[in-house]
Amino acid sequence: MLNQIRILVQVVESGSFSKAGQVLNMAPSSISRSIDNLEHTLQSTLFRRSTRSLSLTEDGEYFYQQSTKILFDTNKLISEMKGDRAEPQGMLRISVFESFGNLVLAPILPRFLAMYPKVTVEIDLDNKVVDLNSENVDVAIRIGTPQDSGLKARRLMPNLxxxxxxxxxxxxxxxxxxxxxxxxxxxxxxxxxxxxxxxxxxxxxxxxxxxxxxxxxxxxxxxxxxxxxxxxxxxxxxxxxxxxxxxxxxxxxxxxxxxxxSSERGSGEIYAIYKGLEYPKPHLRAWLDFLVSELNKPQNS
Incomplete structure (x- = not known):
């Protein structure tokens, strides 16, 4: 079941079975079969499928949100067992497009800083797409998934x-x-x-x-x-x-x-994009968990 959950999360974050297959080194047919088996186990339809798009159903949205928490908790446990029990601390450099930074992140940022007083945040409000590999940025907030396979993406919220x-x-x-x-x-x-x-x-x-x-x-x-x-x-x-x-x-x-x-493909999703670390550093992991929790509260959904 945990492997099926990993596959489902990757499908959502990649946007298609074929792209998820590229990341996971699996055939699209194997990805599809895994999702079919998961839906059969849950007795619920998780995706709306068409020739042009793939989107989550209401049940799929709920299962995805719970799945991301399960995977992050699992990764956190593994990281802790390997000795990474450090309190989140250090500089966290964030790039975010201006309107989202002002209207969504700015109101919740003080709560994050109060929760993690040893973390210092440097936030860059800029509408340009930064190159995380060449610029000194830990995480970028964007609409849509990255094209660079060396980057990871965590879905934050739908861009309704x-x-x-x-x-x-x-x-x-x-x-x-x-x-x-x-x-x-x-x-x-x-x-x-x-x-x-x-x-x-x-x-x-x-x-x-x-x-x-x-x-x-x-x-x-x-x-x-x-x-x-x-x-x-x-x-x-x-x-x-x-x-x-x-x-x-x-x-x-x-x-x-x-x-x-305004697009035939829909309005997209908002993601946190970060470098492809298997286990993000504690302060980055804390920020990602905080964003998912805050942005999916009822008043923000």
Missing amino acids: TSLVATPEYLASHSPIQEPEDIQEHNCLLISHGRKRHSFYFSNGTESKRVAVNGNLVSKGGSPLLSAALSGSGVLLLSTWMVEPYLKNKQLVEILPEWITS
């Missing part, structure tokens, strides 16, 4: 997105009752290097692709969020960015019964 606008904007424009209605509205758009933009909708029984247009395009979410708050249009953005404004009613969620994304 929400379609939002101000109540004033919605009251003064045509109603949005179906995904296609978005075409009548000014959309504030994340730049993906494409001339044409689309929003993707799924409600579990059907999927829709809707072409959209707008007068503001940005690589970063902050300018778009400011424009949305001023009533300039409809915005599709990461839920962790808009959630405070949904709670205080400055923004309203549109079509909440649909799962929305």
Whole structure:
């Protein structure tokens, strides 16, 4: 069972059976068979499978989160038995994209420092993708898994997105009752290097692709969020960015019964990327465990 759990975690963190097979040096058919056997043992479906995507079911999400804890506890036990019982201490250098660092990490960082007073954190808020092998960085927070097979990734949370606008904007424009209605509205758009933009909708029984247009395009979410708050249009953005404004009613969620994304592949997952150490140093391991615990509490899920 423990080996099947390791395979499942690797599939989730790699994003496909074939990539997991490359990491584990296993044939994709063997990976698939292991997952099938695990689902049979649990009498539960863990993955939604299609020709283009692989995603966790609700049961799969829960089992994955518990599995990562089991594996980290197992690795920790092995590390301790080998003599690594040191208290977490030393410098921890973190690279994180600016919006996530400000809105998500900054509020929880003081709790980590209080828990581990011998750890010093140096945090770099930068939207560039750093090279962990050449730059002096211990861990990077990114959307998506690394392409470098020499790096490891620990999944932190899904990068869910929400379609939002101000109540004033919605009251003064045509109603949005179906995904296609978005075409009548000014959309504030994340730049993906494409001339044409689309929003993707799924409600579990059907999927829709809707072409959209707008007068503001940005690589970063902050300018778009400011424009949305001023009533300039409809915005599709990461839920962790808009959630405070949904709670205080400055923004309203549109079509909440649909799962929305600006990519056909979905909104992705947020990972902690670190160098391929079999047993991360105590202060890095403590940080990874802390992030998984904090970011998957009910109010953050």
